[in-house]
Amino acid sequence: MSEDYVLQLKNIRKEYPGVVALKDVTLEVKKGEILGLIGENGAGKSTLIKTCSGAVIPTSGKIIVNGKEFSEMTPQLAKENGIAIIYQEFNNVGELSAAENLFLGDPIRKGIVIDRKAMEQEAAKAFEQLNIKIDPKTLVKHLTVGYQQMIEIAKAIHQDAKVLIMDEPSAPLTNAEVQSLYNVCELLKSKGVSIVYISHRLEEIFHLTSRIVVLRDGNYIDTLITADSHVDELIKLMVGRELKEAFPPRPLFDYEKNTEVVFEAKNVTGNGDRDVNIQIRKGEVLGLGGLVGAGRTELAQMIFGDVQKTEGQFIFKGKEINPKSPREAIDLGIALVPEDRKRHGALLGVSVKNNINMPIYKTISKLAFIDTAREAATTEKYRKELLIKTPTIQQNVKNLSGGNQQKVILGKWLAANSELIILDEPTRGIDVGAKFEIYKLINQLVEIGKTVLLISSEMEELIGMSDRIVVFAEGRITGELKKEEFEQHLILKMASDIQED
Amino acid sequence: MKENIINSIKRSAIWLVLLLLVIFFTIANHRFLSMNNLFLVARQVSMYGIASIGMTFVILIAGIDLSIGTIITIVNVVCAYLMVKLGFGMVEAVLVSVLMATAIGALNGFLVSTIGIPAIIATFATQTVFSGAAYLISGGIPIFGFDPRFKVIGQGYLGPVPVPVLIMAACFIVGAFILNKTYFGRYFYAVGGNEEAAELSGIRVGRIKYLIYSLSGFFAGLAGIVMLSRTNSAQPTAGLGYEFDVITCVVLGGVSIMGGLGKISGVIAGVLIIGILTNGMVLLNVSSYTQMIIKGLVLIFAVGFDTIQKKNSVA
Ligand SMILES: Nc1ncnc2c1ncn2[C@@H]1O[C@H](COP(=O)(O)OP(=O)(O)OP(=O)(O)O)[C@@H](O)[C@H]1O
Numbered sequence: 111m112s113e114d115y116v117l118q119l120k121n122i123r124k125e126y127p128g129v130v131a132l133k134d135v136t137l138e139v140k141k142g143e144i145l146g147l148i149g150e151n152g153a154g155k156s157t158l159i160k161t162c163s164g165a166v167i168p169t170s171g172k173i174i175v176n177g178k179e180f181s182e183m184t185p186q187l188a189k190e191n192g193i194a195i196i197y198q199e200f201n202n203v204g205e206l207s208a209a210e211n212l213f214l215g216d217p218i219r220k221g222i223v224i225d226r227k228a229m230e231q232e233a234a235k236a237f238e239q240l241n242i243k244i245d246p247k248t249l250v251k252h253l254t255v256g257y258q259q260m261i262e263i264a265k266a267i268h269q270d271a272k273v274l275i276m277d278e279p280s281a282p283l284t285n286a287e288v289q290s291l292y293n294v295c296e297l298l299k300s301k302g303v304s305i306v307y308i309s310h311r312l313e314e315i316f317h318l319t320s321r322i323v324v325l326r327d328g329n330y331i332d333t334l335i336t337a338d339s340h341v342d343e344l345i346k347l348m349v350g351r352e353l354k355e356a357f358p359p360r361p362l363f364d365y366e367k368n369t370e371v372v373f374e375a376k377n378v379t380g381n382g383d384r385d386v387n388i389q390i391r392k393g394e395v396l397g398l399g400g401l402v403g404a405g406r407t408e409l410a411q412m413i414f415g416d417v418q419k420t421e422g423q424f425i426f427k428g429k430e431i432n433p434k435s436p437r438e439a440i441d442l443g444i445a446l447v448p449e450d451r452k453r454h455g456a457l458l459g460v461s462v463k464n465n466i467n468m469p470i471y472k473t474i475s476k477l478a479f480i481d482t483a484r485e486a487a488t489t490e491k492y493r494k495e496l497l498i499k500t501p502t503i504q505q506n507v508k509n510l511s512g513g514n515q516q517k518v519i520l521g522k523w524l525a526a527n528s529e530l531i532i533l534d535e536p537t538r539g540i541d542v543g544a545k546f547e548i549y550k551l552i553n554q555l556v557e558i559g560k561t562v563l564l565i566s567s568e569m570e571e572l573i574g575m576s577d578r579i580v581v582f583a584e585g586r587i588t589g590e591l592k593k594e595e596f597e598q599h600l601i602l603k604m605a606s607d608i609q610e611d
Numbered sequence: 612m613k614e615n616i617i618n619s620i621k622r623s624a625i626w627l628v629l630l631l632l633v634i635f636f637t638i639a640n641h642r643f644l645s646m647n648n649l650f651l652v653a654r655q656v657s658m659y660g661i662a663s664i665g666m667t668f669v670i671l672i673a674g675i676d677l678s679i680g681t682i683i684t685i686v687n688v689v690c691a692y693l694m695v696k697l698g699f700g701m702v703e704a705v706l707v708s709v710l711m712a713t714a715i716g717a718l719n720g721f722l723v724s725t726i727g728i729p730a731i732i733a734t735f736a737t738q739t740v741f742s743g744a745a746y747l748i749s750g751g752i753p754i755f756g757f758d759p760r761f762k763v764i765g766q767g768y769l770g771p772v773p774v775p776v777l778i779m780a781a782c783f784i785v786g787a788f789i790l791n792k793t794y795f796g797r798y799f800y801a802v803g804g805n806e807e808a809a810e811l812s813g814i815r816v817g818r819i820k821y822l823i824y825s826l827s828g829f830f831a832g833l834a835g836i837v838m839l840s841r842t843n844s845a846q847p848t849a850g851l852g853y854e855f856d857v858i859t860c861v862v863l864g865g866v867s868i869m870g871g872l873g874k875i876s877g878v879i880a881g882v883l884i885i886g887i888l889t890n891g892m893v894l895l896n897v898s899s900y901t902q903m904i905i906k907g908l909v910l911i912f913a914v915g916f917d918t919i920q921k922k923n924s925v926a
């Protein structure tokens with residue numbers, strides 16, 4: 111019964127030079143349902159949904175909206191037919207106000223003159239409907255990612271979208287923000303809006319969706335009824351093999367035997383942090399827990415020389431260090447894998463090979479000439495270990511899927527062969543299979559005597575991977591837990607230890 | 612919050628620089644602060660001011676237009692040629708040549724948007740092409756002998772105010788209106804701030820680029836007419852190097868070369884700074900080579916300021 115479906119993507123195929131991103135994929139969305147779309151990094155999820163707006167033109171296949179058939183879409187057509195997409199990388203303009211972003215491409219106007227007042231009023235109403243508190247006049251660049259995304263959702267609703275497609279909407283959000291995202295999804299569903307929800311976090315998929323579509327390697331694999339399916343089953347369908355445990359085993363860290371302190375921060379203040387004291391031993395994985403914005407990334411930036419501390423000392427391998435720039439930190443043997451891949455991480459217009467070798471070009475060059483054999487070997491090594499999905503190592507990073515871009519950045523810093531490796535949310539947006547590989551890599555690193563500082567907002571990851579956890583709240587340390595004391599509610603309590611002043 | 616402070620300092624910084632310049636030249640030369648001299652400054656900058664509107668739009672979308680100096684030249688030559696050699700009436704000649712300027716702008720838009728040539732190359736190419744054309748049309752020699760009424764545009768007065776200054780003021784008002792009040796003006800910010808987002812929101816980015824480069828041509832054309840009327844003779848090198856001064860004014864006025872950020876009010880300050888600097892230096896008998904050095908330094912300062920500010924706001 112095709113009338114039941116508001117959106118049908120039929121037999122979609124998409125070819126890129128050297129890659130077939132989608133092979134004959136079909137996806138059908140019913141009215142008022144939340145449909146989950148899952149698959150590994152590079153499975154083709156983003157590509158598939160982009161065909162609905164014309165951001166990607168399918169090589170072949172049909173798009174049927176409410177019975178109307180299209181061979182390709184445009185942003186205008188999508189809008190007219192009630193389809194709204196929130197892309198993996200956000201799409202708003204920082205220099206414009208919240209209200210103007212809400213009306214981007216379609217402002218309220220009288221003739222050629224925009225009616226700012228009316229837009230602000232309408233925006234205020236739209237935000238109110240969603241229970242979000244945003245001043246319509248605020249410039250979007252001053253808003254948190256959570257709010258920026260809410261604007262995108264508000265925009266979709268305001269355009270009276272019948273189908274809302276969200277590509278990994280929760281990846282950059284804090285737990286509280288994810289909660290309000292849930293609420294908004296339920297609200298929309300009750301109004302008869304259909305939602306396509308892409309996520310690597312299976313608990314979200316289970317919580318929200320009624321049916322789940324699985325893709326693997328550009329192939330349609332299966333559609334499941336959420337209520338009748340199980341996590342292990344989903345993982346198996348996505349990865350194509352069974353994953354027994356979530357974390358690879360690692361011997362307990364022996365604090366008696368390994369007493370060498372590799373890195374120490376003494377009374378460090380600056381960049382929003384106050385009086386931070388931490389010690390990390392050689393070969394240890396120290397987890398930094400806390401809510402998003404607790405000051406962990408800020409500490410990492412100071413250690414890495416990206417931002418200067420105002421007070422206190424860093425001691426690295428017994429010597430005080432004062433890195434003034436990332437270059438100095440890298441030369442000292444410190445690496446940082448940043449959380450925001452678009453802004454800090456990957457060189458998008460450059461090949462996978464160049465990206466991975468970027469920090470080590472100096473060391474693998476004789477005079478000014480690059481040792482190309484080593485360059486290729488390093489790249490291949492990390493491509494294999496991190497399961498980077500790319501047709502060749504010459505491919506531009508911007509053509510990789512979001513998760514694979516993240517892996518390239520990770521590979522780049524691992525290649526730098528540093529002593530202290532700071533990983534800031536290393537598995538955000540990364541699929542289950544690759545997550546496991548990254549955990550294995552962390553284990554390998556500490557096994558050969560490297561030290562890891564792991565920043566993560568994912569509780570299970572933090573507990574599963576750390577030898578010790580230090581918890582941050584509002585720019586200071588609120589607690590420390592040994593392995594035997596690890597417990598989710600304890601960490602949460604420390605993380606929400608907010609001083610009143 | 613912090614960013615707001617930085618922004619407001621930045622915005623007032625340019626007016627502060629302007630004030631300091633005025634104070635400096637007032638002390639250094641008693642003739643500087645006379646009514647006559649100030650109107651002279653305004654008249655001198657009027658062509659920069661007019662052309663800067665289009666350039667502001669172009670830079671707002673992270674583009675550049677190197678062809679405006681040449682557009683000014685060819686408008687001079689063509690308008691003069693039409694009036695003197697072909698016997699066109701004043702109004703017709705002005706209309707035709709400004710239309711031609713707009714068409715050259717549209718050609719830039721075609722090259723940048725439809726073909727996809729980077730703006731710096733595309734407009735550099737049209738610059739070269741049309742400066743050659745200007746030489747061919749004029750035969751390399753000045754054209755003069757216009758209807759005496761033609762002088763009004765560049766040399767006339769309305770009360771105490773020079774007509775070109777009025778034209779400039781009108782252009783600034785139109786420019787500010789477009790940017791703040793019209794929907795397509797807001798699209799300029801959207802395209803400059805996040806081109807992909809603009810496109811995916813249903814804004815036809817290609818058309819916006821056509822519009823912007825055409826407007827840049829149009830305003831350069833107007834500036835060309837004012838210049839022709841002021842000099843009362845068309846020189847085959849009339850607009851040589853104008854793009855440099857106009858870009859300086861715009862960037863000095865706080866329009867970010869990375870796109871998406873800038874206001875007409877800032878550009879007005881930028882134009883005034885360049886005007887006062889030039890005028891003041893002439894009054895102080897600074898040699899024209901030294902003037903070039905100082906203007907170059909001013910540009911470095913302006914762009915440096917912009918870049919440092921951007922850096923701070925990212926961190
Ligand atoms: N412009 C492009 N040129 C070449 N290949 C591309 C391009 N865009 C996507 N691909 C390829 O298509 C495949 C599917 O990518 P897509 O972004 O759809 O994956 P995804 O399922 O969204 O992954 P993720 O979970 O990492 O976001 C990838 O192998 C990617 O490298």
Ligand SMILES: [Mg+2]
Pocket residue numbers: 155156157198277511512513
């Ligand atoms: Mg994706």
